[in-house]
Amino acid sequence: MIGRLLHRLMTSFLVLVGVLWIGFMMLQVLPADPAAVIAGPTGTEAEIEAIRRHLGLDQPLAFQFWLYLQRVAVGDLGRSVINNASVAAELLRAAVPTLELMLASMAWAVPSGLLLGAFAATRRGGLMDRAVMALSVAGVSVPVFWVGLLMIQFAAATRFFPIQGRGGPLWTAEGLSHIILPATALGLILIGPTARMTRTALADTLSADYVRTARAKGASELRVVADHAMRTAWLPIVTLLGLQVGTLMGGAVVTETIFSWPGVGRLAVGAIVSSDYPLAQGAILFLATAFIVVNIVVDLLYGVLDPRVRRSA
Numbered sequence: 001m002i003g004r005l006l007h008r009l010m011t012s013f014l015v016l017v018g019v020l021w022i023g024f025m026m027l028q029v030l031p032a033d034p035a036a037v038i039a040g041p042t043g044t045e046a047e048i049e050a051i052r053r054h055l056g057l058d059q060p061l062a063f064q065f066w067l068y069l070q071r072v073a074v075g076d077l078g079r080s081v082i083n084n085a086s087v088a089a090e091l092l093r094a095a096v097p098t099l100e101l102m103l104a105s106m107a108w109a110v111p112s113g114l115l116l117g118a119f120a121a122t123r124r125g126g127l128m129d130r131a132v133m134a135l136s137v138a139g140v141s142v143p144v145f146w147v148g149l150l151m152i153q154f155a156a157a158t159r160f161f162p163i164q165g166r167g168g169p170l171w172t173a174e175g176l177s178h179i180i181l182p183a184t185a186l187g188l189i190l191i192g193p194t195a196r197m198t199r200t201a202l203a204d205t206l207s208a209d210y211v212r213t214a215r216a217k218g219a220s221e222l223r224v225v226a227d228h229a230m231r232t233a234w235l236p237i238v239t240l241l242g243l244q245v246g247t248l249m250g251g252a253v254v255t256e257t258i259f260s261w262p263g264v265g266r267l268a269v270g271a272i273v274s275s276d277y278p279l280a281q282g283a284i285l286f287l288a289t290a291f292i293v294v295n296i297v298v299d300l301l302y303g304v305l306d307p308r309v310r311r312s313a
Contacts (some may be wrong), residue, residue, distance in 0.1 A: 016257030079279035098263035109187030117198025201233035242298030
């Protein structure tokens with residue numbers, strides 16, 4: 001297990017460097033000049049050039065990226081061009097709302113997807129099976145921004161829920177009321193894939209010999225599905241959930257922008273629009289690191305769910 005973890009950490013490090021390089025190069029195509037943004041509208045050409053030299057923007061791109069990696073290695077993510085605040089502090093402040101949004105969306109979407117998938121698997125070929133699969137496909141196909149806009153219109157008409165902003169921590173009544181709409185919109189993109197994978201995995205395991213043996217011994221259908229079939233079906237489901245975190249993060253960027261949720265996604269969009277390179281690079285680093293960490297956790301869960309992985313590690 002330790003060897004497997006070290007191998008994953010080494011591979012993840014290379015992936016992270018590659019993601020940072022791609023993000024770094026994509027930011028170079030922005031039309032605005034960070035030095036000109038810092039100098040302001042009254043800045044002279046000499047002042048802009050001096051700022052460029054100070055920031056190293058006059059150096060080749062490969063050398064700029066190397067300097068950036070050196071700063072990241074020591075925990076220095078730079079300072080925001082717009083408000084001169086520490087990028088690390090800005091990311092930490094925005095990370096809590098993003099984590100709250102993702103956990104709130106998964107808290108209702110994952111159990112719902114599991115229940116729908118299990119319901120469809122136990123009724124294969126029937127009307128309810130077709131209805132659940134049709135609902136799953138519709139959930140995957142509907143864009144999150146469209147659902148978010150519909151929810152905003154509904155909230156504006158009924159005044160049941162706050163439309164924008166974060167009212168406070170998730171455990172407060174105000175914070176809970178503000179997170180209902182964005183968590184619902186974001187969670188909808190997770191229900192469909194979870195239900196389909198659960199249905200497929202359970203449909204395969206329900207016809208296995210050990211499941212038929214459990215039925216022959218008189219076990220109830222609920223116990224057969226929950227204790228026997230789901231134990232094997234968890235592996236592909238956990239894999240899917242780990243991969244869907246990336247989709248969830250992409251949806252969080254859109255959701256946070258629509259609902260003015262003060263998370264990392266909205267912070268990244270604002271940084272890119274305002275040509276705040278240090279803040280945009282920090283947001284890319286945060287999102288990429290979060291995705292990699294989740295996938296490492298999924299790999300470690302394999303050893304818990306499947307003893308064969310633990311023995312082969």
